[in-house]
Amino acid sequence: MNMVRNIKICDGLVSFTLLLTTNAYPLRELIIEDCQKIVETLPGVTDVVVEVTSETPQRKSLPDRTGIKGIKNIIAISSGKGGVGKSTVAVNVAVALAQTGAKVGLLDADIYGPNDPTMLGLADTQIYVDNTDKGDALEPAFNHGVKLVSMGFLIDRDQPVIWRGPMLNGIVRQFLYQVLWGELDYLIVDMPPGTGDTQLTLSQAVPIAGAVIVTTPQPVALLDSRRGLHMFKQMNINVLGIVENMSYFIPPDMPEKHYDIFGSGGGERTATELGVPLLGCIPLEISTRLGSDNGVPIVVGEPDSPSAKALKDIALIIAGKVSVAA
Numbered sequence: 001m002n003m004v005r006n007i008k009i010c011d012g013l014v015s016f017t018l019l020l021t022t023n024a025y026p027l028r029e030l031i032i033e034d035c036q037k038i039v040e041t042l043p044g045v046t047d048v049v050v051e052v053t054s055e056t057p058q059r060k061s062l063p064d065r066t067g068i069k070g071i072k073n074i075i076a077i078s079s080g081k082g083g084v085g086k087s088t089v090a091v092n093v094a095v096a097l098a099q100t101g102a103k104v105g106l107l108d109a110d111i112y113g114p115n116d117p118t119m120l121g122l123a124d125t126q127i128y129v130d131n132t133d134k135g136d137a138l139e140p141a142f143n144h145g146v147k148l149v150s151m152g153f154l155i156d157r158d159q160p161v162i163w164r165g166p167m168l169n170g171i172v173r174q175f176l177y178q179v180l181w182g183e184l185d186y187l188i189v190d191m192p193p194g195t196g197d198t199q200l201t202l203s204q205a206v207p208i209a210g211a212v213i214v215t216t217p218q219p220v221a222l223l224d225s226r227r228g229l230h231m232f233k234q235m236n237i238n239v240l241g242i243v244e245n246m247s248y249f250i251p252p253d254m255p256e257k258h259y260d261i262f263g264s265g266g267g268e269r270t271a272t273e274l275g276v277p278l279l280g281c282i283p284l285e286i287s288t289r290l291g292s293d294n295g296v297p298i299v300v301g302e303p304d305s306p307s308a309k310a311l312k313d314i315a316l317i318i319a320g321k322v323s324v325a326a
C-alpha cells in the first residue's frame with residue numbers, strides 16, 4: 001500500500017518511515033508496534049526505528065461540486081433537532097483532530113445561533129478582512145489548534161440575525177471561499193439544525209467527504225435525525241454515522257452511577273434501522289457544559305473524563321472513515 005518508505009539498513013539497525021493516511025489513525029499504535037515486532041524477528045536485526053508521518057488523502061471533486069483549494073476534506077456535523085449537542089461535538093471533534101497534529105478549520109454555519117466562538121474560547125475575538133490579490137478575504141480566528149470563522153464574529157452578540165435564503169447562501173459561500181483557510185486536512189462544518197437553506201447550499205456547493213448526524217436517545221430527536229439522513233442520501237453525501245449525545249447522565253458525586261435520562265439504546269437502534277454506523281455515545285456530564293460555556297472544550301479541560309474520551313474516539317473514527325472513503 002506504499003505505506004512503508006525510506007528503508008535504511010545499517011548493520012543490525014533497520015529504520016523506516018510509516019506513512020499513515022491520517023495522523024488521527026485509530027490503530028496507529030497497534031500498527032507501529034506490529035511493524036516493529038515483525039522486523040525485530042528477522043535474522044540479523046538488532047534494532048528497529050520506526051518513524052511515523054501522515055498524509056491525509058483529499059476528497060475528490062465531483063462533476064458538479066468543486067473542492068476548495070488547500071482544503072482536503074470537508075466534514076459536516078449536523079442534527080435534525082436543535083439543542084442536541086451538535087456544536088459541542090463539532091468543536092470537540094475539531095480540537096481532538098488538531099491534537100493529533102492535523103490542520104483543522106471549523107466553519108460555524110449555524111448563522112442564526114452562532115455558539116462556536118464562545119465554545120472555542122473566542123467570544124471576545126474580532127476577525128479582520130485582508131486585502132488579497134483575489135479580493136477581500138476573512139482571516140479566521142484561532143484557538144486550541146483550530147481556525148474558526150463564524151457569524152458570531154460579524155454581528156453584535158445580542159443582535160438577532162433575520163435573513164432570507166438568498167442572503168444566507170451568500171454568507172455560507174463567503175465562509176467557504178473568501179476565508180484565508182490556508183492548508184487544512186479537515187474543515188469541520190457545524191451545520192444549523194434541520195434541513196433548510198444552509199444545508200442545501202453547502203451540500204450543493206462543495207464535495208463533502210462525509211456527514212455526521214448528532215442525536216439524543218429520545219424518540220423525537222431520532223425521528224428528526226432520520227429526516228437529516230434522508231436529505232444527505234438524496235444529495236448523494238456519504239453519511240459517516242450517528243453520534244448519540246447525552247446517552248446517560250453521570251452524577252459528579254457518584255461517577256459510578258449512570259442514569260438514562262432520555263431512554264437508552266436509541267442511537268444504536270436508529271443506526272441499525274437506517275443502516276449507518278453508530279460512531280459513539282457521549283454521556284451527559286456537567287463538566288462538558290461548563291467547558292463549552294467557559295471556552296475550554298472538554299477534550300482540553302478534562303481529557304480523561306468519559307465525555308472527552310468518547311469525543312476523542314469519535315474524532316479518530318471519523319478521520320479513519322474519511323481516509324478510507326477518500
Ligand SMILES: Nc1ncnc2c1ncn2[C@@H]1O[C@H](COP(=O)(O)OP(=O)(O)OP(=O)(O)O)[C@@H](O)[C@H]1O
Nearest residue numbers: 082083084085086087088193283284285288289292
Ligand atoms: N454531553 C453533554 N453533557 C453536558 N452538557 C452538554 C452535552 N452536550 C451538550 N451539552 C450542553 O447542551 C447545550 C446545547 O448544546 P449545543 O449548543 O452543542 O447543541 P446544538 O445541537 O449545537 O444546539 P443548536 O441547535 O442551538 O445549534 C449546551 O449548553 C452544551 O454545553
